[in-house]
Amino acid sequence: MSSPAMSDATGDALLDVRNLRMHFTSGRGTRRVHVKAVDDVSFSISRGETFGLVGESGCGKTTTGRTIIRLYNPTGGQVFFEGHDISGRLSPRATRLLATKMQMIFQDPMASLNPRMTVEEIVGEGLTVAGEHRRSERLKKIHEMLEIVGLSKDHANRYPHEFSGGQRQRIGIARAIITEPSLVIADEPVSALDVSIQAQVINLFNALKERMGLTVLFIAHNLSVVKYFSDRIGVMYGGKLVEIARSDDLYRSPTHPYTRSLLSAIPQPDPYSEKRRRRIPYDPSQHDYEREQPSYHEVSAGHWVYCSDTELQRFANAGT
Amino acid sequence: MARANGRNSWATPTRAAERDDPAAGAAPRRKILEVRDLAVSFKTYGGTVQAVRGISFDLYEGETLAIVGESGSGKSVTIRAILGILTRNARIVGGEIRYRGRDLTQLLEDEFHDIRGKLISLVFQDPLSALNPIMKIGRQITEALQLSLGMGRVEARDRAIELMRAVAIPEPEKRFDQYPFQFSGGMRQRIVIAIALASDPEILICDEPTTALDVTVQAQILELIAELKTRRNLSVIFITHDLGVVANVADRIAVMYAGRVVETGTADDLFYDARHPYTWALLSSMPDLETREKLFSIPGAPPNMLYPPAGDAFAERNAYALRIDHDQHPPFFRISDTHSAATWLLHPKAPRVERPKVLVERIARIMERRAADELARDE
Secondary structure (H helix, E strand, O other): OOOHHHHHOOOOEEEEEEEEEEEEEEOOHHHOEEEEEEEEEEEEEEOOOEEEEEOOOOOOHHHHHHHHOOOOOOOEEEEEEOOEEOOOOOOHHHHHHHHHHEEEEOOOHHHHOOOOOOHHHHHHHHHHHOOOOOHHHHHHHHHHHHHHOOOOHHHHHOOHHHOOHHHHHHHHHHHHHOOOOOEEEEEOOOOOOOHHHHHHHHHHHHHHHHHHOOEEEEEOOOHHHHHHHOOEEEEEEOOEEEEEEEHHHHHHOOOOHHHHHHHHOOOOOOHHHHOOOOOOOOOHHHOOOOOOOOEEEEEEOOEEEEEOHHHHHHHHHHHO | OHHHHHHHOOOOOOHHHHHHOHHHHHOOOOEEEEEEEEEEEEEEOOEEEEEEEEEEEEEEOOOEEEEEOOOOOOHHHHHHHHHOOOOOOEEEEEEEEEEOOEEHHHOOHHHHOOOEOOOEEEEOOOHHHHOOOOOOHHHHHHHHHHHHHOOOHHHHHHHHHHHHHHOOOOOHHHHOOOOHHHOOHHHHHHHHHHHHHOOOOOEEEEEOOOOOOOHHHHHHHHHHHHHHHHHHOOEEEEEEOOHHHHHHHOOEEEEEEOOEEEEEEEHHHHHHOOOOHHHHHHHHHOOOOOOOOOOOOOOOOOOOOOOOOOOOOOHHHOOOOOHHHHOOOOOOEEOOOOOEEOOHHHOOOOOOOOOOHHHHHHHHHHHHHHHHHHHHHHO
C-alpha cells in the first residue's frame, strides 16, 4: 500500500506519522459511543518545513496535533520523531526528547498560561525540565527569548494578566522556543487575536522560522493564513486526511470535493469577487465506500488524494 | 406577514441594481436610522472609559452597513446604545440616535419595549450562549411571538415553523421539539436569526454573527442573511472585524478606531480607494490567497481609552502620521458623495503619500482580474 508518509519518508523527514488513530469512547452498553477523531492519518514533515493542517471544527486537526505530542495516547499507528518511535510506551530517553524537542503553542494565550506564575517562571519552566538548574543561566536565556519575541526583560517579573492578547501569545511563543525545539505544533496560534495583532504574530513566526530553523505543524481554520504560512497543506475531514499537496498546488488544483468546497467558501477582501462567488456545497454521502475501499492516490508529484479508484477517474475528468 | 408586505411596497433598489450602478449609494433613499455625535462613557474604578467619542452615521432603508473595527474600538458599545442595553455603569454623554422621529437615547425602558426585539432585533455572536440550553427550540421562538405579538399558542407554533423554514432548517416540525444541543453551530445560528426575525423587524443588527463558525457554515449564514434582507426588505447593521466577510455583505462601511469613525464609504470606496492609514493597515495586514511578501503589521496596541490621546488616536502606531496628528483630531474630509475620511493626509497642504505596496499590488491584481472577467463576459 502506498501512502503519503511512506513515499515522502526520505532521510530528512523530521516527523513521520503513519496510520495514526485516535479513537475515543464514552458511555456504556447500548449508549456506548465510539468516536473516530483521528482515523488512519499519515503524513510526514521534513526538517525546516511548515505543514498546515486545515479543516472544519471537529474534523480532528487539533486531536492530531495533541496526539503527536502525546497529550493523548494514540489508539493505533506510529509516529516517528527524529527517527525515534514516540507512539507507544515511551522510554525515559524518548520522554526527554519529546519534552524538549517538540513544543506546542496554544490558541488561547489566557487559558494556556498559568495566572499564578510570573513570565519568568512560565518561560523558564521548560529549561528546568530540560535539566538547567542554574538560575543565572536560566535567567540569561529567558531574557534572550523575551527579546527575540519582542518583549523586554523588564517583563519577566510580571504576571500574564498584565499583558495584552498579542503580548500573551508572544509569551506562549517564548515558552515554546526556549528549549530550542526542532518541531513546534502551533494550534490556531492567531485566531484569538485582533486583526492588527495577527500580522505581528505571523511575522514573528516567520522570523523565528528563519532564525531557528524551526519545523512547524500549523493547525488553523483560516485558510488565507494557512496558505500564506505553509509550504504544504493537509486537509482533514471527519478524522481522515483527505488531501495533501504543496500549498500552491492545493489552491490551484484542489481535487477532493471537500477541498473544493472549503476553498470556495474563503472570504476574500474584494467586494467584486465576493459578490460573484459561487460556493460549492459538499455532501459526504456522495462517496460510496461500501463497495469500493478508498486509499491514497498520488495525482501529481507530492499531491495526494484519499479516494476510491472510480472517484479518482471522476476527479481527473473534472479537473480538465 | 401582512406588515412585511406592507413595508415591501416602498420600492428599494435591489442588490443587483446597486452593484452595477456605482452612483446608487448616492441616490436619495429613506434614512431609517440616524446616529449623530453619539458619545458613550463607562465609569470604572480606574476612571472614565470613553468607549465611543462622538460618532455619526446613517442607515438607509434596505442596505447593509458594516461597522468594522478591532475589539475595543467601540462598535459593540454603539449597537448596545442603539438597542438600549448598555450596562449600568455606562452613560450616554452626548449625541442622539434618531429612529422613527424619536431620539432613542431619551427613551425610558418601558418605551424601549415597543422597539427592541420588535422593530430592531439583534443576532448575537455566539449562538450557544444566546439560546437557553434547557428549553426546546420551538418554545424559544414562540416565546418571542406570544410575548411581544400576543399570539395564541397554535398560531405561534405555525408561525415558528414557518420561520424555521425561512431560515432553511430541514424538517422544522421535528426540529421544533428538540433542544439546542441537538443542533450544529450553523443550525443554532439559524435559530437565533429566526428568533430575531420573529416579530418581523425593520432593522436587523448582527454582532459578529459568523465569528464562531467554520468558513463553509459562515458562507451559508451570510447567504441566508443576504437573502432574508432582500426578501423582507431589512436594513442590516453588520458588526465584524473580518474584512472578507465585510466585502461579501456590505453596501456601505464605517471603519471605527478608538471610539471614532475614521472612514466611511461604499464597499468599493473602501476596498479599492481607502484613504485613511488605519484602513490601509487593516487591509494590508491580512494575507489573501496571493500574498507572499512580509505582512504589513501595525506596531503597538490600541490606546487606553481611559486617557484617549489628544490628536488622532491612531497617530502613535501610524507610519504616515504628521506632526499635527499628535495634537489635533482631524475633521472629516470629503472625497466623494459617498466617501469621506478623517485624516490630515487629505488636507490640501498635506504631503502626498503612497499607500502600502501590498495594498497597491492587491488592488492592481483585482482590477486586472475584473477587467479580464468583463472582457470574457462581453464576448
